[in-house]
Amino acid sequence: MPAAPDFPPAPDAVKPVRALISLSDKSGLEDVARALADLGVELVSTGGTRAAIEKAGLPVKDVADLTGFPEMMDGRVKTLHPVVHGGLLGVRDAPEHARAMAEHGIGPIDLVWIDLYPFEATIAGGGDFASAVENIDIGGPAMIRSSAKNHGYVAVCVDRESIDEAVAALKADGSTSLALRKRLAARAFARTATYDAAVSGWFAGQVDDAAPARKTIAGALAQTLRYGENPHQAGAFYRTSETRPGVANARQLQGKELGYNNIADADAAYELVAEFDEPACVIVKHANPCGVAVGKDLSEAYARALECDAVSAFGGVVAVNRPLTEADAKLITDIFTEVVIAPGADEAAKAVFAAKKNLRLLITDGLPDPLQPGQVFRSVAGGLLVQSRDLARITPADLKIVTKRQPTDAEVRDMLFAFTVAKHVKSNAIVYAKAGQTAGIGAGQMNRRDSARIAAIRAKEAGESKGLAHSLAQGSACASEAFFPFADGLLEAVAAGATAVIQPGGSIRDEEVIAAADDKGVAMAFTGVRVFRH
Numbered sequence: 001m002p003a004a005p006d007f008p009p010a011p012d013a014v015k016p017v018r019a020l021i022s023l024s025d026k027s028g029l030e031d032v033a034r035a036l037a038d039l040g041v042e043l044v045s046t047g048g049t050r051a052a053i054e055k056a057g058l059p060v061k062d063v064a065d066l067t068g069f070p071e072m073m074d075g076r077v078k079t080l081h082p083v084v085h086g087g088l089l090g091v092r093d094a095p096e097h098a099r100a101m102a103e104h105g106i107g108p109i110d111l112v113w114i115d116l117y118p119f120e121a122t123i124a125g126g127g128d129f130a131s132a133v134e135n136i137d138i139g140g141p142a143m144i145r146s147s148a149k150n151h152g153y154v155a156v157c158v159d160r161e162s163i164d165e166a167v168a169a170l171k172a173d174g175s176t177s178l179a180l181r182k183r184l185a186a187r188a189f190a191r192t193a194t195y196d197a198a199v200s201g202w203f204a205g206q207v208d209d210a211a212p213a214r215k216t217i218a219g220a221l222a223q224t225l226r227y228g229e230n231p232h233q234a235g236a237f238y239r240t241s242e243t244r245p246g247v248a249n250a251r252q253l254q255g256k257e258l259g260y261n262n263i264a265d266a267d268a269a270y271e272l273v274a275e276f277d278e279p280a281c282v283i284v285k286h287a288n289p290c291g292v293a294v295g296k297d298l299s300e301a302y303a304r305a306l307e308c309d310a311v312s313a314f315g316g317v318v319a320v321n322r323p324l325t326e327a328d329a330k331l332i333t334d335i336f337t338e339v340v341i342a343p344g345a346d347e348a349a350k351a352v353f354a355a356k357k358n359l360r361l362l363i364t365d366g367l368p369d370p371l372q373p374g375q376v377f378r379s380v381a382g383g384l385l386v387q388s389r390d391l392a393r394i395t396p397a398d399l400k401i402v403t404k405r406q407p408t409d410a411e412v413r414d415m416l417f418a419f420t421v422a423k424h425v426k427s428n429a430i431v432y433a434k435a436g437q438t439a440g441i442g443a444g445q446m447n448r449r450d451s452a453r454i455a456a457i458r459a460k461e462a463g464e465s466k467g468l469a470h471s472l473a474q475g476s477a478c479a480s481e482a483f484f485p486f487a488d489g490l491l492e493a494v495a496a497g498a499t500a501v502i503q504p505g506g507s508i509r510d511e512e513v514i515a516a517a518d519d520k521g522v523a524m525a526f527t528g529v530r531v532f533r534h
Contacts, residue, residue, distance in 0.1 A: 008093040010152025013175035016110035018042045022140065023049050023115050028160055030056040031179060035167050040520035041111065047071065088112070088146040092153050110414045112147045113157040113164060120241045120416060121196050129206065138200055141192045151185035152178070158191040194218035198241050215386060217377060224250065228260045235260040242374065245366035246270050255360030262317065266341045266362060269319035272424040274367040276321060281305040285316040288443040292421050298328045299439055304437045307466060309458050311398045321367055324349040343367055343491045387473040392529050394419055399525040402514050407500045415502035415525055418479030423531035429481045430455045432473040432498060439472035448480060448489040456496035473497040483507040487516035505531040
């Protein structure tokens with residue numbers, strides 16, 4: 001590797017003489033440019049940015065005035081020049097660098113504000129291939145990296161927050177400190193890394209490379225968290241470039257700051273509730289749904305979801321797929337709820353929630369598309385697991401009835417509802433459902449039989465809470481998100497009251513399980529698709 005030259009130590013204070021500004025988003029440009037000009041900093045710029053500064057009546061030099069070359073090749077070549085990068089990379093106090101700068105007429109550039117071409121916005125807006133390529137910035141990242149590398153002398157700003165910090169320092173002290181320049185450099189390298197990740201990820205998709213040799217995932221800090229899963233763990237929340245409606249892009253209207261577990265649970269709940277076309281409600285507690293239902297409106301859906309497991313719902317996350325009304329809000333606030341996430345809420349609903357100051361209300365202005373392709377990530381020690389989003393959606397036509405008894409139309413609807421919920425329950429998962437309502441959910445057990453038993457306990461308690469003489473699972477459909485390896489899990493479901501069973505099939509003991517179903521007179525369908533969620 002190259003040895004580090006014996007440079008003199010970087011100065012703590014640098015008084016900027018020249019600033020280079022090049023922006024796609026010119027919000028706040030005039031105010032910043034005026035502040036810098038008032039501080040005696042010479043402004044240098046390119047293209048539209050230079051024109052905007054001139055329009056504000058401020059003195060500004062074109063980069064071409066420094067390089068002696070005009071912009072060319074549709075603006076692709078304008079700052080890639082030794083005069084620019086020498087001005088950014090030159091170590092002012094190193095004798096050889098100083099001689100080279102003097103010999104070639106290279107003046108130092110002490111402050112840089114660049115925001116890059118809007119590549120992420122172009123692809124998010126559905127731009128075609130040619131438009132996306134044209135919005136891949138080359139000169140911008142090069143100048144940012146040059147400036148960040150030479151942070152001993154250059155303050156590099158890649159967003160409004162950064163330039164505001166730099167201007168505030170200049171107004172206070174007339175200079176930038178080394179500590180500030182280091183912080184800005186770290187932020188700058190993160191920005192170019194994020195930008196390159198967006199470009200490389202998009203390009204891999206364009207050539208249908210699902211597993212590129214190198215994979216980079218980038219995000220922008222949304223908030224630091226009070227802690228992670230537990231108080232002794234640090235936590236932070238980052239947004240990626242994906243514009244999928246959900247917790248990452250929601251507006252929080254009220255309540256305490258979201259925590260790590262709140263965010264994870266809200267995401268789980270919202271992804272599930274978006275699966276349904278009818279008004280629906282999902283209640284999640286500790287990453288698993290504890291109640292799911294549809295209804296003629298949200299109030300009915302919420303009441304039915306709560307019936308499944310009101311004990312677990314206390315302190316949970318509620319997700320709905322329609323805008324909230326005052327009546328909905330009154331029902332939801334009858335018990336302690338941590339988070340409510342919805343596509344919208346009317347003013348009367350907001351007023352009801354406002355009385356519960358600790359409740360977090362998240363508005364997303366849309367629903368995620370369950371069939372939209374995407375990727376899901378999970379870290380392991382020393383590595384990263386990447387998979388495509390689970391887009392499985394089973395229809396009646398996909399079902400293979402393997403028992404002697406055919407399911408009724410109502411049982412088919414119940415089976416599909418239960419299987420949709422099971423797709424979002426941690427494995428091993430068993431879900432009992434009837435008439436668009438979960439009756440009992442068993443999650444996260446080491447064997448499927450125990451999940452069936454736990455779901456049966458929940459259904460029995462739900463029935464008792466309603467004053468019924470029988471379990472809520474009586475006459476239900478049972479969904480298993482993976483095959484039954486033995487007949488015991490199916491027999492537990494039958495004992496709980498299930499009359500129909502839906503499962504992927506594919507076990508070496510399928511015939512044994514089918515025979516058990518026939519013996520009990522229940523209908524069973526195979527999906528051929530496993531929706532395991534670890």
